[in-house]
Amino acid sequence: MVVNALKGINLKICQGEFVAIMGASGSGKSTFMNIIGCLDQPTSGEYLLDDVLTSKMNRNQYSEIRNQKIGFVFQGFNLLARTSALENVELPLMYDTLHRIKDSKKKAVEVLQRVGLGDRMDHFSSQLSGGQQQRVAIARALVNEPALILADEPTGNLDSKTSVEVFGLFQKLNEEGITIVLVTHERDYANFAKRIVELKDGKIIKDHIIEHPLIASEEMLKLNSEELVDAV
Amino acid sequence: MKFKKIIIAAIKSILKSRMRSLLTALGIIIGVAAVIVMVSIGEGAQRQVETQIASLGSNLIIIYPGASNSGGINKGAGSINRFTMEDVDKITNEAVYIKSLSPVVRSGGQVIGGIGNWNTSILGVSPDYLDIRSWVLASGEFFTSKDIVARSKVCVLGSDVKKNLFPDDDPIGALIRIRNVPFKVIGVLQEKGQTAMGVSNDDLILAPSSTVLDRLSGGRFINYIQASATSLALMPEAQTELTRIMRESHNIHTGEDNDFTIMNQADLADAATATTKVLTLLLGSVAGVSLIVGGIGIMNIMLVSVTERTREIGIRLSIGAKAADILVQFLTESVILSFAGGLIGIFLAFGVAYILNNFTSQPAVIQPVIIFVSFAFSGAVGVFFGFYPARKAANLNPIDALRYE
Numbered sequence: 001m002v003v004n005a006l007k008g009i010n011l012k013i014c015q016g017e018f019v020a021i022m023g024a025s026g027s028g029k030s031t032f033m034n035i036i037g038c039l040d041q042p043t044s045g046e047y048l049l050d051d052v053l054t055s056k057m058n059r060n061q062y063s064e065i066r067n068q069k070i071g072f073v074f075q076g077f078n079l080l081a082r083t084s085a086l087e088n089v090e091l092p093l094m095y096d097t098l099h100r101i102k103d104s105k106k107k108a109v110e111v112l113q114r115v116g117l118g119d120r121m122d123h124f125s126s127q128l129s130g131g132q133q134q135r136v137a138i139a140r141a142l143v144n145e146p147a148l149i150l151a152d153e154p155t156g157n158l159d160s161k162t163s164v165e166v167f168g169l170f171q172k173l174n175e176e177g178i179t180i181v182l183v184t185h186e187r188d189y190a191n192f193a194k195r196i197v198e199l200k201d202g203k204i205i206k207d208h209i210i211e212h213p214l215i216a217s218e219e220m221l222k223l224n225s226e227e228l229v230d231a232v
Numbered sequence: 233m234k235f236k237k238i239i240i241a242a243i244k245s246i247l248k249s250r251m252r253s254l255l256t257a258l259g260i261i262i263g264v265a266a267v268i269v270m271v272s273i274g275e276g277a278q279r280q281v282e283t284q285i286a287s288l289g290s291n292l293i294i295i296y297p298g299a300s301n302s303g304g305i306n307k308g309a310g311s312i313n314r315f316t317m318e319d320v321d322k323i324t325n326e327a328v329y330i331k332s333l334s335p336v337v338r339s340g341g342q343v344i345g346g347i348g349n350w351n352t353s354i355l356g357v358s359p360d361y362l363d364i365r366s367w368v369l370a371s372g373e374f375f376t377s378k379d380i381v382a383r384s385k386v387c388v389l390g391s392d393v394k395k396n397l398f399p400d401d402d403p404i405g406a407l408i409r410i411r412n413v414p415f416k417v418i419g420v421l422q423e424k425g426q427t428a429m430g431v432s433n434d435d436l437i438l439a440p441s442s443t444v445l446d447r448l449s450g451g452r453f454i455n456y457i458q459a460s461a462t463s464l465a466l467m468p469e470a471q472t473e474l475t476r477i478m479r480e481s482h483n484i485h486t487g488e489d490n491d492f493t494i495m496n497q498a499d500l501a502d503a504a505t506a507t508t509k510v511l512t513l514l515l516g517s518v519a520g521v522s523l524i525v526g527g528i529g530i531m532n533i534m535l536v537s538v539t540e541r542t543r544e545i546g547i548r549l550s551i552g553a554k555a556a557d558i559l560v561q562f563l564t565e566s567v568i569l570s571f572a573g574g575l576i577g578i579f580l581a582f583g584v585a586y587i588l589n590n591f592t593s594q595p596a597v598i599q600p601v602i603i604f605v606s607f608a609f610s611g612a613v614g615v616f617f618g619f620y621p622a623r624k625a626a627n628l629n630p631i632d633a634l635r636y637e
Contacts (some may be wrong), residue, residue, distance in 0.1 A: 039550060039631050060554050067552020078547045078634065082248045094237065095552040140551070 005031035006042070007202040013181060015147070018174040018213075020190035021183045023199035029183050030152070032199065036181060037070055037150050038062045050147045067095050071141025073151035073182075077133040079125040085112060085136045086121040092144045100145075111139040115169060131162035138169060142178070149173070151182035155189060161223050167192040168216030192216065242564040246572075256533040257573035259526025260613065264577025264606045266519035269584050271602050274512025276588075276595035278505045285501045291331070291464050292364065292497045295474060296456040299489055314453040315492070317445070319481045320358075323457070326477050329470035331462045332360035335454040337444045343437065345408025345417075346397030352390075354410060354437045356444025356454075364460050367433075372404045372419030375440050383442045387415040391423035392434040413447045415439065467496055523606075526573070527613035534566050534621035545625050546633025559626035566618025567611060574610030578603055 005028045013019055023029040034040035035047055038054060039062075047054045050069055057065070066072075071092075079088045086108050093104040101107045112121050115135040125133055134154060141149050151170070155163035167189060174180050174194075182193070190196050191214045198206035246253045297314050320335045327333070337356030342349055355361075359376050362369070375386050387410070394403055403417045415437075424433040445451060461470035471494050478492055495503075538545070545558055585596040 034631055037550070060556075063549070063552050063554045066550060072550055074634070078543070078550075080544055080547065091548070092551045094241075095548070095554070095557055144552075 005202055006035075009045075009202075009204060011197065011204065011207075013179070015179050016174070016177055018170070018180045018194040019182070020193035020196050021181065021199065022185060022187070022190050022196055023183075024185065026201075027199040028202040029199050033150060033152055033181075033183055036148075037072060038065045063095070064097060067092055068098065068100075068144060069147045071138075071144065071146040071149045073134070073137050073141050073149065073154045075153035075156040077125070077130070077137050077157070079133055079136055079140075081126065082124060084122050084124055085117060085128065085139075088125065088136055089140045089143050092140060096144060101143075108139070108143055111142045112136070114142065115139045129162070130158050131165055134158065134162075134166055135169065138166075138173075142173070147179060149178055149180045149182075151180065153183055153185070155184070161220070163189060164216055164219050164223060167214075168220065171213075171216050188214075238560060238564055239568070242561065242568050245561075245565055246569060252533065252537070253569060256530055257569050257576070259529035260523070260570050260573030260610050261526075261577040261580060263519065263523030263526035263613075264574045264610050265580040265584065266522050267516055267606050267609075268578065268581035268598060268602055269588075269596060270515035270519040271512055272581070272585055272596035272598045273588070273594060274508060274515055275597040275599060277508045277511065279597050280595055281504045281508060282501050285497060285504060291460040291462075291467060291470075292500075293330075293459045293461060293467070293470060293474065294456060294495050294500070295459070295478065295492055296495075297492050299491055299493060315457060316452055316454065317441075319478060320454065320457060322481045323459070323474065323477050327459075327470075327473055329462050329466050329473050330459050332363045333457070333459045334358035334361040334364055335441045336361075336456050336458060337441050337449050338455045339444055339448040341411040341448070343393070343397070343408055343410050345406060346401070346403065347399065348397065350393060350396045352393055352435050352437060354387075354439055354444060354448060356439055356441035356449065358441055361438065361458070364458050367424070368422045370420045370422040371402070372417070374419055374438075379440045380442050383446050384440060385413065385415045385443055385447070386418045387437050387439040388419035388421060389417055390421050390432075390434040390436045390438075392432060393437055394420045410437065410439075411448060471496060523609065523613065527570075527617040530566060530570060530614065531617035531621060534562065534618055535624070538562065538621045538625040541625075542628065542633045542636040545628050546630050546636065549628065549630035550634060555626040558628075559622045562622035562625050563615065563618050566622065567614035570610045570614025570618070571607070574607045577610070578607065 009032065021029050021032065031040065035042055036049075038047075038049070041047075041055065041062075049065065052065070052069075054062070054065065072078075079085075080091070086105070089108040089112055090104045093101055093107065109118070109121060112118055115138050117132060117135050117139065120128060120132060123132075125136065128136065134157075138149075138154075141151075149170075154170075155166050158166065170180055170182070171192060180193075184190050191210060193210060194213055195209050196206070197204060295315070315335070317335065320333065323330065323333055334357045338353060339356065340351070340353040342351050358380060359374060361367075362374055369388070370391065372388065374388060375384065378384075379386055387408070389397070389403060397403065397408065398406065403420060406417050408415055408417060421434070421438070441454065445454070459470070459474070461467045474494055475490065478494075479490065482491055484491065548558060548561075581598065585598050588594050588596040
């Protein structure tokens with residue numbers, strides 16, 4: 001029996017957008033992310049990334065696309081153990097066959113500073129908090145100057161305050177022009193994005209623009225004041 | 233440039249789990265050390281034998297009855313043409329390239345003298361014998377050609393015989409009885425110690441060949457002939473000459489094989505070391521097997537390592553590593569591990585050889601070529617046994633690998 005995880009998806013995401021993909025478990029959103037991320041190929045249909053048709057590519061070409069055009073952020077951070085933040089961030093540059101960036105260390109330092117971790121570059125991942133580790137992962141996703149950042153439940157393992165921080169970072173990067181597509185199952189966080197696409201049973205059931213996305217800095221103030229209230 | 237980065241990355245990765253890396257390399261370390269030590273022990277034994285043979289005296293030539301390819305097989309009664317003094321005389325008269333010449337007549341038996349008796353061997357030789365063997369007298373003098381002519385009943389004792397019959401006295405001038413024939417002791421040989429073949433050169437008595445033939449051995453036949461060439465450079469000429477003379481003396485016509493064998497010192501060394509060479513090969517092979525087992529060990533640990541690092545491989549694949557990148561990464565780690573193991577094994581072998589050479593009687597000689605071969609072999613083992621795990625890693629599916637707990 002053939003199980004179709006996705007049944008007819010038609011979606012267009014333009015450069016500079018900030019899209020949240022929502023759906024319950026089993027809705028097909030993981031499969032959808034894998035296809036967008038060129039980790040998996042659709043059995044029928046086509047996927048164009050940055051105007052490049054991705055079907056009928058061989059395994060090596062998929063690797064190249066992932067390396068040069070996509071930056072991944074995972075729920076479990078997926079940093080290399082016993083490796084410093086700096087080395088983690090440099091990793092994608094090692095695999096760039098075009099060698100677009102000559103000084104990998106310099107670039108890695110740059111993006112780490114951009115995500116606010118300039119002072120923690122030599123720390124091992126085990127010495128960083130969850131939020132910091134995710135920021136390292138985001139820096140790693142940025143280092144190759146990708147067309148698209150793909151985040152799968154990026155705050156799933158973080159507390160609410162840190163989650164808001166991370167979304168604040170996403171919003172900042174999006175304002176600088178980076179296209180962000182993320183998956184989440186919490187509507188509260190999805191509202192930080194500018195567009196929400198909802199999946200159910202392998203189909204898109206809803207696709208709407210958020211008129212007034214939440215602003216991370218404001219949400220942070222709210223959380224802080226709640227803390228004060230609780231403390232009292 | 234990228235090559236250097238790959239190597240550095242591999243070394244860093246190996247150092248991240250030091251204990252595991254050490255245990256992985258242990259098989260190679262032991263294997264390489266074992267191979268080098270085993271082969272060195274064999275080589276040491278060989279050198280020992282060669283030195284012993286060299287101490288027989290340079291330019292040494294031995295002629296003994298029986299064709300070399302008959303190997304001592306009895307071809308029927310009377311087929312072995314034994315030597316006589318006629319052969320020796322002919323060589324004395326005609327040979328140009330021979331400096332010293334001695335027949336050797338072997339006999340043996342009970343010797344009574346001094347404080348008791350002793351069973352030993354007696355060699356009937358010519359006055360040249362000391363020179364041929366490069367032996368030295370500890371005291372007294374050797375017999376001369378006059379003694380040969382006169383068949384004088386004089387003899388020279390080996391140091392062991394002297395110790396057993398005359399432990400406290402000077403035997404020079406004493407009378408002893410060799411199988412009831414009275415002999416006068418005129419000299420004692422300096423102690424030489426055991427040869428590599430376990431034969432004692434000190435437990436014997438030398439006497440004039442004519443006397444031994446006449447009185448002890450039954451009259452006609454001598455066992456073999458020893459000679460030394462005028463110089464090492466003229467050895468080939470000496471051997472050719474001896475061959476011709478012996479063939480004439482034995483009436484061997486052209487086209488017929490020799491009924492004797494001429495061997496020089498190099499031949500002796502080869503024959504003696506033939507056994508040790510086989511031994512070395514055997515030891516080396518057994519040790520080689522242990523090296524293979526070490527390689528299997530590497531493969532096992534690398535497979536476990538690949539499984540444990542599935543998540544890491546998934547991460548690398550997802551951010552753009554190609555299958556070839558992963559393959560090279562793991563293969564490099566495996567090769568560096570095995571080369572490092574090889575290097576440590578070489579140092580270990582040197583250590584063991586040092587102990588053997590300075591604290592035991594078993595010598596070990598390490599030749600440069602075996603070091604090179606072992607090192608290269610350890611690298612080959614790393615490539616060969618690391619390949620399967622590396623390939624397995626490279627063929628992982630990133631999605632599944634990322635999900636792996």
